Amino acid sequence: MIEIVDLKKAYGDNVVLNGITETIHDGEKVVVIGPSGSGKSTFLRCLNCMEDPDGGKIIFEGVDIADMSVDINLHREKIGMVFQQFNLFNNKTVLENITLAPIYLGCKKVNAAKRKNFGRKIANVFRKEKKELLPVADKKQIKQDATKKAHELLSRIGLEDKANEYPSKLSGGQKQRIAIVRALCMEPKVILFDEPTSALDPEMVGEVLELMKQLANEGMTMVVVTHEMGFAREVADRVIFMCDGVIAEQGKPADIFENPQNPRTKQFLDSIL
C-alpha cells in the first residue's frame, strides 16, 4: 500500500526524520507512538506529502509521490487524513464539509474528460481509425451520489440531524467523527490519523475511538499516531515506536507493551502508563 524508503526530513538544522524505511501493508493497522517532538506528525504528514520530504521515496500504489513532478492532488484523494484539531471547514455546513471535495473533484474530472473528448472528436474527423470517446459521467449524478453517501455516513454515526448545521455548533467528538466521515466519503485506500483524540474532552474520546475501531474491523488501512494505548493494544497489527527521527523499535502490540527491548521504549512506556 505505502512503501517508505529512506525518508528524510529536516527543518533547517533540526533533523526530524533521519532515514525511515517501512512498509504499510494493505488492510494493516499501524499505531505510531513516541515522545513529543520525536517526529510522529512529520512522519505522518510526509506520507501524503503535506510536508515535502527532503530525501527518500514514498511509494503509494506503485508511484513515488515524493517526486515533485507527480500531481500530488490526485493521490491525496486516496489518502484520507484526520487531524488533532478536526479542521472542519468553518464556512461550510456539515453536509458541505463532507461533499465538497467529492463533488468538486468529480465534476473537475468530468470537465477534463469532456475537453479530451472534444479534442478527440475533432481529431477523429481526420483519422481513419477513430479513437473511442471517454465515458463522461453526469454531474448531477455525481452530486446526488455524494449527497446520498454523505447522508448515509452521517446516519451511520448518528448525526443525520446535524447535516445542515455549521461546525461551530458541534461538540469536539461530533466534529472529529464528521472529520473522519469526510475522509471516508472520498473512498480512500488508507487513512492517516494524527492524534485524533488528543484535543477532545475525556468523555468524548470513546465515541471517536469506537468509530475508528469500526473502520479497522471493516478492513480499512490505517496509520494512527496516538497516546491511547488501549486502542493500540486492541486494534493495532503493529506498533511503531519513534524516537529521535528513527523507528527505535516495532512489533506486535503485546510484545512492545509487555516486553520492550529498547530502553528508550521502556522509558517512554513507563512515563505514560
Place this chain on the structure above:
Amino acid sequence: MGNFGVKIEKFIKTFIDAEGYKTVLEGLQNTLIIAILGLVIGLIIGTVIAIVKVLPRYKRTVRIFQKICDIYIAFFRGTPIVVQLLLGYYVLFPLLQIRISGLWVCVVIFGMNSAAYVAEIMRGGILAVDGGQLEAARALGLNFSVSMAKIVVPQAMKGILPSLGNEFIALVKDTSVASFVAVADLKYAFQRIGDGNYEYMVPYLVMALIYIVMVLLITAGIRAMERRLARSDRNS
C-alpha cells in the same frame, strides 16, 4: 436668511425646471460605476496580491513576485489618486495605445488603487484564518487555488468585512476627483449647477448630503452582511 431662501429657490429652479437633476443622476451613476467596479477589480487584484504575499518564501519565483507586489503597493499607496488618474489618462493608456473614455480610465485606476489597500487588508484576513483549514482542504486533494477560493478566502472575508466596508467608503469619496480626467461625476454635476447661477452654496451642501447618504447606506448594507455571515459563527 432671506438671501439663503433665494439661493434655495434658484437651486430648485435649476435642479428641476432646467433639468439639473438629470446631470446629477448621470453624475451619481458615473460615481457609482467607478466605485462599484473599482471595488470589484480591487477585490480581485487585491486578493491575488494578498495570496502571493502569504505564500511560503522558499521558492525564488515566489520571492520575485512578492517583490513586484511590494512595489505595486508602495506606488499606489505612496502617490495621490489624482496623480495616478492623470498618469493613467495621459501616460499609461496613450502609451499602450488603448483608447478608452475617462470613465473607464477611472474604473481601472480606482480598481488598481483600491487593490493596494485591499491586498493589505486581505493579507491580514488570510493570516487570521487557522492554517488547519487550508491543510484539510489540501489533504482532500483540492489544489491550492481551489482551497484558497472555497475555504480560506471566504473565511478571511468575514473577519475583514468592516475594513473592506471602510475601503469601499473611501473609494466612493475618492471618486470625487474623477472630473480631473473629464468624467461627469457627482461633484462635476453640482459644479455645473452652481456654474449656471454663479451660486455654489446650496449645490455643494446638497452634494455633501448625497455623499453622506451614500456612505450611511453602505454602512447599513455592510452591517446587514455581517449579521448574515455571523450565522455560521454562533456559539463559537
